[in-house]
Amino acid sequence: MVRRRRRKVATIKDVAERAGVSTATVSYVLNGTGSVTAATRQRVLQVVAELEYQPNHAARSMRSRSRTLGLILPYGAAELSTPTLAELVAGLTEAAANHGYYLLLAGDPGKSERLVATSLARTGRVDGFVLLDLQVDDERSADLTAAGILHVGVGAPASGNACPGLSFDLTGGALMATRSLRTLGHRRIALINLPSELTDSDLLYQGFAKALTETGEEVAPSFIVEAGTSQDDGLAAMQELLAQPEGPTAVLAASDELAFGAMHALRDAGIEVGRDVALIGCGDVPLAAHTHPPLTTLRAPRRALGAALAHTLIALVEQQPLPSFTPLPLQLIVRKTTCPLPE
Amino acid sequence: MVRRRRRKVATIKDVAERAGVSTATVSYVLNGTGSVTAATRQRVLQVVAELEYQPNHAARSMRSRSRTLGLILPYGAAELSTPTLAELVAGLTEAAANHGYYLLLAGDPGKSERLVATSLARTGRVDGFVLLDLQVDDERSADLTAAGILHVGVGAPASGNACPGLSFDLTGGALMATRSLRTLGHRRIALINLPSELTDSDLLYQGFAKALTETGEEVAPSFIVEAGTSQDDGLAAMQELLAQPEGPTAVLAASDELAFGAMHALRDAGIEVGRDVALIGCGDVPLAAHTHPPLTTLRAPRRALGAALAHTLIALVEQQPLPSFTPLPLQLIVRKTTCPLPE
DNA sequence: ACCGAGCACTTAACCGATTAACTAGATTAT
DNA sequence: ATAATCTAGTTAATCGGTTAAGTGCTCGGT
Structure with a gap:
């Protein structure tokens, strides 16, 4: 059987030979280190282009990192x-x-x-x-x-x-979302949060809590539900909220996934989302725009x-100074699941 | 500034030294090549375990492949x-x-x-x-x-x-799906197919066509719509089908995505999927089970x-003989979008 | 008793890059 | 004029493995 051998690619030696220099010089040209005359540099680069030379990755990473x-x-x-x-x-x-x-x-x-x-x-x-x-x-x-x-x-x-x-700046996002619900007149606002193991869950809680306390209100423990991450978890969490004697009129869900579950629960309970109860998700996954009704949510720049x-x-x-990082801001995308407090 | 140096990992040399053998022997033990006594092998493996030695990938791939x-x-x-x-x-x-x-x-x-x-x-x-x-x-x-x-x-x-x-065995799948639609009584069956550039599109067409021709029917060209891949493409394709004087009573879509679009188009046209018109998708993405109504589709073992x-x-x-490959079979998951031909 | 074969290793070349150390020639400084 | 420095390169060591070739040693065959 004739099996074509793997094509041999050009090595730094080939380049050096053809350009009439040592491999060190080629390396210097390619890495911008060492000192090389313009003429030599030209010649080397010319040959590199001709041979379509690209340094072998394994050999490279032996001396430095694997990139x-x-x-x-x-x-x-x-x-x-x-x-x-x-x-x-x-x-x-x-x-x-x-x-x-x-x-x-x-x-x-x-x-x-x-x-x-x-x-x-x-x-x-x-x-x-x-x-x-x-x-x-x-x-x-x-x-x-x-x-x-x-x-x-x-x-x-x-x-x-x-x-x-x-x-993401989940705290800022939650603050913004919760404030907007308050502006719409809602006072009984619940939070369906992520599992508390996730560091993100506290960020969200802080923003939510701040929006309430900044107006002198208290955070009702029964309105904070720690859920899982799945749609079913969102459904269960919403059911838990609805089971309370005086349920929430607005809900902030820590993810779109949870919000979808909450929508299911509300629909199953005969409550119309976006009219009887306001709901805000988090993430803005593509599906959020296509639910019925479309979900108001915090867009995250993933x-x-x-x-x-x-x-x-x-x-x-690379042992360089770490770039400064400010939590990436969320954007409130208002669709149809938010509504003023029904009179 | 104190910056901790990267931890040094054990090399084959360390293992060889500690086991009192040459690096070649270590390599032989680890690769199962060469000949080594049981005693030596033991000793080497012992040291390998002690030092938690793992061969450097770059060095390895210089001599062979990069895996x-x-x-x-x-x-x-x-x-x-x-x-x-x-x-x-x-x-x-x-x-x-x-x-x-x-x-x-x-x-x-x-x-x-x-x-x-x-x-x-x-x-x-x-x-x-x-x-x-x-x-x-x-x-x-x-x-x-x-x-x-x-x-x-x-x-x-x-x-x-x-x-x-x-x-996947798209031909077999399309055959099965189309047959099932025929069994339900449908005769005016349409296909919303993938772009013809994709090699998969012909596979699907073959199965679809076979299901019709095997019962002596002809494939109506106007019932074969070549769509894109997006949900919107599915919507447009369905609209095209609906615009015909005598539209289809059943539709096979080449992907769930296309099927979702088709569902939208049908709903917009006031036609109830799963009662007035039967629809089968392909892929069985998670969402397929959660649409309204849930989508009947061909499950693909992705x-x-x-x-x-x-x-x-x-x-x-690795230049080994290619494993024989039989197209992976699809499974028809019957949900609520299929129905007998309305009388 | 001697040769060849086989075993269980070791030695060293090699893979393809980077880079420290060196060198010859040109330039500058004293 | 001569030493010191700089420039533009080269040589060779090195990274950490793999593997062809080599080396004693034991054993079997004649």
């Missing part, structure tokens, strides 16, 4: 299909590309996240990791820190975590967050 | 958020992991897909690529083949493409396809 960022997919990776994660990944990938980095996906259901991460880092395959859904006292972060592995997390830089944490994560992690890897 | 598969994200990468792609990626990642491979994501909006791919391959960063949405006479495949870069595509192995193409792609590409890379 690769790692991302561990959550169990089952079904969550990759959530627009939230998908756009984040897109932002990561693009921003990384701008710095000559690439994104390595890992997600071995057999091994633990920790094992995969340390293996990837110890073998020099990746320079650092992005941790999704940063938690309070995150074990993963502690593990990586202990192993000397650089990483950044998606979420608030919380106590117990030594890594930089980047997130792609920008991905880019910010990439920048921060790369700065960490 | 990395490349995937180029579609423009803007918004499509990653489609469950279809997300699950495929998950399947790819997992199956790759089982062979010691990882998935490298690329998606540089600045450079062309071709440029990124050749660069990644020439620098030895990846061993091969997965091409999404394989097209008839796919330019990308031609480019990669010309550059001697291994790759597999998602789609039918079509004319003009030298690479293996893996897909994760399995991802795994098959990984296996095939890795076999290609």
Whole structure:
């Protein structure tokens, strides 16, 4: 059987030979280090172009870094299909590309996240990791820190975590959303929040609470429901709120997913969203614009967050000063699930 | 400023020294090559465990391959958020992991897909690529083949493409779906198909046509609409069908996305899906179970396809015989959008 | 008793880059 | 005029593995 051999690509030696210089000179030209006359530089670059030379990545990363960022997919990776994660990944990938980095996906259901991460880092395959859904006292972060592995997390830089944490300005967003509900006349406002393990959940709570206390009101504990992350969790949470003697007239949900669940619960209870009860979600996933009625929600710049994560992690890897990061602002997209307080 | 130096990891030299052997012996033990006594093997493995030694990836891939598969994200990468792609990626990642491979994501909006791919391959960063949405006479495949870069595509192995193409058994699926519509009494059945550039579109058409011709009927050209891939495209296609003097009583859509659009169009036209008109989608994305009414659709094993792609590409890379591939069967999930022909 | 083969290793070349150390020639300083 | 410095390169060490070639040693065959 004739099997075509893999094509041989040009090496730095080929370039050096053809340009009549040493490999060191070629390297100097390509990296802008050393001192080279304009004429020599020209000649080398000419040959590089002719041979379409590109330095071998393995050889390069032996001397320095691998210019690769790692991302561990959550169990089952079904969550990759959530627009939230998908756009984040897109932002990561693009921003990384701008710095000559690439994104390595890992997600071995057999091994633990920790094992995969340390293996990837110890073998020099990746320079650092992005941790999704940063938690309070995150074990993963502690593990990586202990192993000397650089990483950044998606979420608030919380106590117990030594890594930089980047997130949206959920506090500002929640404040804005809750204020807008108050402006519409609502006074019995509930919050369906994320699990309290997630660092993001407190951010949201702070904004929500501030909007109430700034007008001298108290936060009713029964109106704060800690839910999971799924649509079903949102449904359950809403049912819990409706079961109370005096239920809320407005609800802020910590994610669109939760809001969708809440919409289901309301519909099942015969309550019309956007007329009887106001509802605001968070995230603005594509589907939010196409529910019935379309969901009022806080738009989150997911792609920008991905880019910010990439920048921060790369700065960490290259030992440059970390770029200053201000939580990315959310934008209130008013659709049809918000309404003035019914008289 | 005190900045902790990166932790030094054990090298093969450390292992060799500690075990009192040469590095070659360590390498032989770890790779199962060469001949080593049981005692020596024991000792080496012992030390490997003690030092938690893992071979440096860069050094390794200089002599062989990089054990990395490349995937180029579609423009803007918004499509990653489609469950279809997300699950495929998950399947790819997992199956790759089982062979010691990882998935490298690329998606540089600045450079062309071709440029990124050749660069990644020439620098030895990846061993091969997965091409999404394989097209008839796919330019990308031609480019990669010309550059001697291994790759597999998602789609039918079509004319003009030298690479293996893996897909679902869309022909069988369309046949099954269309037959089921006939069994329900429908005779005026339409097909909203994918763009004809996609190799998958013909597969679907073949099954659809067979279901009609096998009972001696003719395929009405006006009932075959070539649409795009978006929900809006599905909407437009359905409107086109409805505009005909005698519209279809049943519709097969080539994707759930298209089916959702068709549902919108039907609803807008005051036609009740699942009573007046039957509709079958393809893919069974999670949302399909939650539309009103829930969508009858062909369930596609996306994760399995991802795994098959990984296996095939890795076999290609390692010059092993390609695993035989039978198109992955679809399963008809009957929900509420199908109905007998109204009398 | 001697040769060849096989075993269990070691030695060293090699993969393709980066970079510290060196060198020859030109320029500047004293 | 001569030493010191600078420029534009080269040579060679190095990163951490893999692997072809080499080296004693034991064993079997004749």
